[in-house]
Amino acid sequence: MQKKFIALAIAGVLAAPVAASADTANVTVYGKAHMSIDHVDTGNSMWDVRSRASRLGFKGTEDLGDGLKAVYQMEFGVEMADRNNDINDGDRGSLSQRNTFIGLAGDWGTFVVGRHDTPFKISTGKLDLFGDEAADYNDTLGFIDARADNAVAYISPSMSGLTLAAAMVPAGTSTVFGGANANADGLAEAISVAAMYGNGPLYAALAYETYDQDVITSTSATPDLDMWRFGIGYSMDAFKVGFVYENEDVGADFDIYQLSAAYKFGNNVVKGMYGETDGNALGTIGKGDSWGIGLDHHFSKRTKVYAQYVEIDPDAAGVSNTDTFSVGMVHSF
Amino acid sequence: MQKKFIALAIAGVLAAPVAASADTANVTVYGKAHMSIDHVDTGNSMWDVRSRASRLGFKGTEDLGDGLKAVYQMEFGVEMADRNNDINDGDRGSLSQRNTFIGLAGDWGTFVVGRHDTPFKISTGKLDLFGDEAADYNDTLGFIDARADNAVAYISPSMSGLTLAAAMVPAGTSTVFGGANANADGLAEAISVAAMYGNGPLYAALAYETYDQDVITSTSATPDLDMWRFGIGYSMDAFKVGFVYENEDVGADFDIYQLSAAYKFGNNVVKGMYGETDGNALGTIGKGDSWGIGLDHHFSKRTKVYAQYVEIDPDAAGVSNTDTFSVGMVHSF
Amino acid sequence: MQKKFIALAIAGVLAAPVAASADTANVTVYGKAHMSIDHVDTGNSMWDVRSRASRLGFKGTEDLGDGLKAVYQMEFGVEMADRNNDINDGDRGSLSQRNTFIGLAGDWGTFVVGRHDTPFKISTGKLDLFGDEAADYNDTLGFIDARADNAVAYISPSMSGLTLAAAMVPAGTSTVFGGANANADGLAEAISVAAMYGNGPLYAALAYETYDQDVITSTSATPDLDMWRFGIGYSMDAFKVGFVYENEDVGADFDIYQLSAAYKFGNNVVKGMYGETDGNALGTIGKGDSWGIGLDHHFSKRTKVYAQYVEIDPDAAGVSNTDTFSVGMVHSF
Numbered sequence: 001m002q003k004k005f006i007a008l009a010i011a012g013v014l015a016a017p018v019a020a021s022a023d024t025a026n027v028t029v030y031g032k033a034h035m036s037i038d039h040v041d042t043g044n045s046m047w048d049v050r051s052r053a054s055r056l057g058f059k060g061t062e063d064l065g066d067g068l069k070a071v072y073q074m075e076f077g078v079e080m081a082d083r084n085n086d087i088n089d090g091d092r093g094s095l096s097q098r099n100t101f102i103g104l105a106g107d108w109g110t111f112v113v114g115r116h117d118t119p120f121k122i123s124t125g126k127l128d129l130f131g132d133e134a135a136d137y138n139d140t141l142g143f144i145d146a147r148a149d150n151a152v153a154y155i156s157p158s159m160s161g162l163t164l165a166a167a168m169v170p171a172g173t174s175t176v177f178g179g180a181n182a183n184a185d186g187l188a189e190a191i192s193v194a195a196m197y198g199n200g201p202l203y204a205a206l207a208y209e210t211y212d213q214d215v216i217t218s219t220s221a222t223p224d225l226d227m228w229r230f231g232i233g234y235s236m237d238a239f240k241v242g243f244v245y246e247n248e249d250v251g252a253d254f255d256i257y258q259l260s261a262a263y264k265f266g267n268n269v270v271k272g273m274y275g276e277t278d279g280n281a282l283g284t285i286g287k288g289d290s291w292g293i294g295l296d297h298h299f300s301k302r303t304k305v306y307a308q309y310v311e312i313d314p315d316a317a318g319v320s321n322t323d324t325f326s327v328g329m330v331h332s333f
Numbered sequence: 334m335q336k337k338f339i340a341l342a343i344a345g346v347l348a349a350p351v352a353a354s355a356d357t358a359n360v361t362v363y364g365k366a367h368m369s370i371d372h373v374d375t376g377n378s379m380w381d382v383r384s385r386a387s388r389l390g391f392k393g394t395e396d397l398g399d400g401l402k403a404v405y406q407m408e409f410g411v412e413m414a415d416r417n418n419d420i421n422d423g424d425r426g427s428l429s430q431r432n433t434f435i436g437l438a439g440d441w442g443t444f445v446v447g448r449h450d451t452p453f454k455i456s457t458g459k460l461d462l463f464g465d466e467a468a469d470y471n472d473t474l475g476f477i478d479a480r481a482d483n484a485v486a487y488i489s490p491s492m493s494g495l496t497l498a499a500a501m502v503p504a505g506t507s508t509v510f511g512g513a514n515a516n517a518d519g520l521a522e523a524i525s526v527a528a529m530y531g532n533g534p535l536y537a538a539l540a541y542e543t544y545d546q547d548v549i550t551s552t553s554a555t556p557d558l559d560m561w562r563f564g565i566g567y568s569m570d571a572f573k574v575g576f577v578y579e580n581e582d583v584g585a586d587f588d589i590y591q592l593s594a595a596y597k598f599g600n601n602v603v604k605g606m607y608g609e610t611d612g613n614a615l616g617t618i619g620k621g622d623s624w625g626i627g628l629d630h631h632f633s634k635r636t637k638v639y640a641q642y643v644e645i646d647p648d649a650a651g652v653s654n655t656d657t658f659s660v661g662m663v664h665s666f
Numbered sequence: 667m668q669k670k671f672i673a674l675a676i677a678g679v680l681a682a683p684v685a686a687s688a689d690t691a692n693v694t695v696y697g698k699a700h701m702s703i704d705h706v707d708t709g710n711s712m713w714d715v716r717s718r719a720s721r722l723g724f725k726g727t728e729d730l731g732d733g734l735k736a737v738y739q740m741e742f743g744v745e746m747a748d749r750n751n752d753i754n755d756g757d758r759g760s761l762s763q764r765n766t767f768i769g770l771a772g773d774w775g776t777f778v779v780g781r782h783d784t785p786f787k788i789s790t791g792k793l794d795l796f797g798d799e800a801a802d803y804n805d806t807l808g809f810i811d812a813r814a815d816n817a818v819a820y821i822s823p824s825m826s827g828l829t830l831a832a833a834m835v836p837a838g839t840s841t842v843f844g845g846a847n848a849n850a851d852g853l854a855e856a857i858s859v860a861a862m863y864g865n866g867p868l869y870a871a872l873a874y875e876t877y878d879q880d881v882i883t884s885t886s887a888t889p890d891l892d893m894w895r896f897g898i899g900y901s902m903d904a905f906k907v908g909f910v911y912e913n914e915d916v917g918a919d920f921d922i923y924q925l926s927a928a929y930k931f932g933n934n935v936v937k938g939m940y941g942e943t944d945g946n947a948l949g950t951i952g953k954g955d956s957w958g959i960g961l962d963h964h965f966s967k968r969t970k971v972y973a974q975y976v977e978i979d980p981d982a983a984g985v986s987n988t989d990t991f992s993v994g995m996v997h998s999f
Contacts, residue, residue: 056724070633102367150415428761503715
């Protein structure tokens with residue numbers, strides 16, 4: 001029992017608050033540093049230094065016996081560059097939160113509560129060959145990926161290659177996706193489900209995500225946001241190809257697709273992507289298309305450098321292309 | 334000596350800034366993940382996911398010889414849920430500060446400077462059987478616990494079961510307890526003292542805390558806030574009982590008490606509490622009473638799950654009860 | 667290759683997101699806790715508790731073969747005291763960013779991208795015997811030291827005692843030095859270079875730093891800020907002396923110098939400094955002089971305590987001196 005009426009070793013409270021934590025082996029410290037130097041041309045051009053989803057995390061598991069494990073993770077986004085125009089404040093508050101949860105795992109799967117990428121996001125994440133880079137499919141084509149606050153999530157073990165995942169968000173007083181949610185009081189204001197199948201060279205995924213509109217706009221007059229996504233990938237020796245399609249229905253209807261391919265030689269990978277978009281339900285991107293090409297050099301499993309070029313070409317008249325040339329380095333630890 | 338005029342290995346400055354820190358064993362990484370899924374009924378009802386004093390910390394000691402030790406700790410609150418209604422900002426700035434200090438320890442006790450729970454708070458903390466949970470005695474009955482910024486604190490070793498603790502706060506330009514403190518310039522604008530006695534099944538504590546009103550309201554026209562608290566606990570085999578009483582005098586006078594009991598069977602604990610309050614000096618709670626009952630299941634020393642029900646019943650006419658059903662998990666690492 | 671089309675062990679994604687990070691040895695956790703209790707007299711007097719550049723960091727290197735290494739660091743400033751007058755918010759967002767970068771190192775030197783002290787700042791940092799303490803030469807005399815956001819930096823290996831360092835800042839949408847930078851679009855909006863020579867008892871440094879005025883003021887009508895700095899130090903047995911001179915030209919011209927000396931006996935160091943300033947280009951300090959004297963006691967290589975007295979004496983009529991007596995403790999981990 002954690003609470004005892006026996007004498008408190010208060011000096012111990014000061015100097016070593018949690019006795020059980022004396023064993024640092026309970027914690028794995030990990031992370032990823034990813035920065036790039038970009039030349040961005042949107043009519044005007046500029047040079048910029050960017051931090052791309054750099055992160056620092058703390059995680060662990062405890063064996064509870066009978067095949068049961070406790071799992072936890074606290075992961076923070078580290079903005080290694082300064083993107084705002086505030087006064088030189090050392091970027092106070094520049095740590096954001098990433099997947100941060102507690103849960104239980106067993107033969108039956110994993111159950112977690114906290115902030116986590118939705119199953120919808122996870123389903124095709126590995127098919128984005130430019131993830132977190134300048135040509136990331138969220139930034140170029142407007143695929144909508146969410147890391148849900150206050151998620152209650154379950155993911156199955158692999159069953160002959162098939163993995164199922166589901167998450168719901170009891171909105172409470174919190175915000176799921178931007179915007180207020182005064183009308184949201186249910187246990188599952190947002191739902192995300194995914195089926196993923198991997199077998200040898202093949203990977204395929206189907207996912208669905210829906211948000212009660214209250215969560216997004218705080219009004220109930222507008223329709224819910226419903227999204228579904230399909231992805232498939234196939235690898236042949238050093239070559240692989242992928243395709244992802246997404247439909248978003250929020251009254252207005254949006255279609256997005258991306259084709260991608262990669263070829264590996266030695267420690268290098270050359271990769272490319274092309275896609276078209278109707279824009280998306282969040283309005284973060286307009287109708288148009290985008291293509292990118294890149295070369296990765298892997299120094300090791302943990303460290304790579306890359307160069308890539310990406311164009312975003314809006315269909316709208318009078319809107320400039322955004323052309324980005326990006327040289328970057330990624331190190332996982 | 335740390336400063337030398339000999340050549341700086343500047344490349345070393347870049348790649349390995351503090352040579353003395355190469356030995357990671359200087360740091361223990363520890364923490365606690367605590368989340369619950371709550372159904373809250375205040376007339377309207379809602380489901381919510383809550384992070385309850387989840388934390389991540391870094392601490393260590395260094396043996397300085399002659400029985401002297403250096404001690405330090407940096408502990409951060411991690412808001413694992415999203416409680417605000419801001420746009421989906423990944424909760425930037427969601428790390429708060431908890432007990433964070435540097436000091437010296439020896440046979441004579443421990444002396445620290447920094448942010449720390451006051452002796453007043455520490456004195457009966459272990460008597461709150463629902464600490465950090467939905468039925469926490471601060472949230473339900475309005476006991477006032479402070480983590481003082483800028484504290485200068487001393488705690489004695491255990492002397493035949495008796496431990497003494499004292500802290501003062503030189504307010505400087507800082508805030509102790511909320512509110513501005515333009516009139517605060519002394520070395521001890523707030524003082525907190527506690528005597529704690531533990532012997533076999535008995536635990537008893539007496540504590541006093543006072544704030545110069547300047548610290549709280551920035552005016553000297555109102556009286557100081559004086560609080561004293563008494564707590565006692567007794568355990569018999571698997572059964573234990575506790576009682577805490579607090580008086581707050583801020584011109585107006587407030588009394589609060591809580592009775593609690595727990596019974597352990599196997600890896601489970603059933604526990605309950607009842608208390609009454611006149612409200613408190615901070616106005617965070619009104620006159621009324623509260624009761625709670627809970628069941629804890631301990632998977633291990635580090636991991637438990639629980640379910641509990643708690644009512645807060647204000648005396649005021651027309652004010653709804655707050656009824657909360659909470660299912661949670663706590664993992665210390 | 668990091669991206670694969672084979673089945674994702676998604677449960678693994680949840681419970682252990684980065685397989686490569688399972689080995690905690692990739693990360694060194696380090697830091698410094700530094701707090702002082704100060705009596706400050708500026709006409710009125712007050713007692714205060716201050717955190718002085720306390721920090722917590724995570725860093726590591728990976729051997730990439732062929733003499734090449736990947737290096738990274740994420741270092742955060744930890745405000746262990748509460749300096750603002752906000753409500754008692756637990757100082758949310760109180761983590762700031764310090765040197766945080768990724769890069770490559772080899773026989774040819776070290777190349778990093780990120781947030782880093784400029785070569786100009788590094789050049790004479792070791793000559794400030796009161797660095798981060800009450801008598802720090804930035805706070806007392808107005809030497810301008812910058813930690814550049816978005817720096818691209820190179821530092822050579824030591825060549826017979828000579829080390830060269832250079833950094834540039836592609837301003838992009840970011841801020842270098844306070845103020846907006848709407849007009850800044852070049853690859854090197856700020857430049858900092860330093861030559862440092864160390865040989866036995868002698869250390870000497872020469873440095874230059876320039877900011878395109880767009881970066882500072884967002885107008886191009888005012889001149890750039892140009893600074894150069896010279897420093898020299900010499901040690902004889904237990905005695906050492908130092909001198910630093912800085913010139914700042916921003917249309918108006920500012921000169922600053924500081925003399926310092928230290929004497930070591932046993933585990934103690936007595937140290938003093940005197941300097942004069944015309945003020946500085948940022949207006950953070952006015953024309954005047956300053957002196958300080960201090961006694962350090964080193965408990966170990968990692969832990970010291972100190973007492974010091976420092977006066978800042980403005981030349982302006984009717985402006986009070988600032989007299990500070992500071993007792994502090996520093997612990998590196």
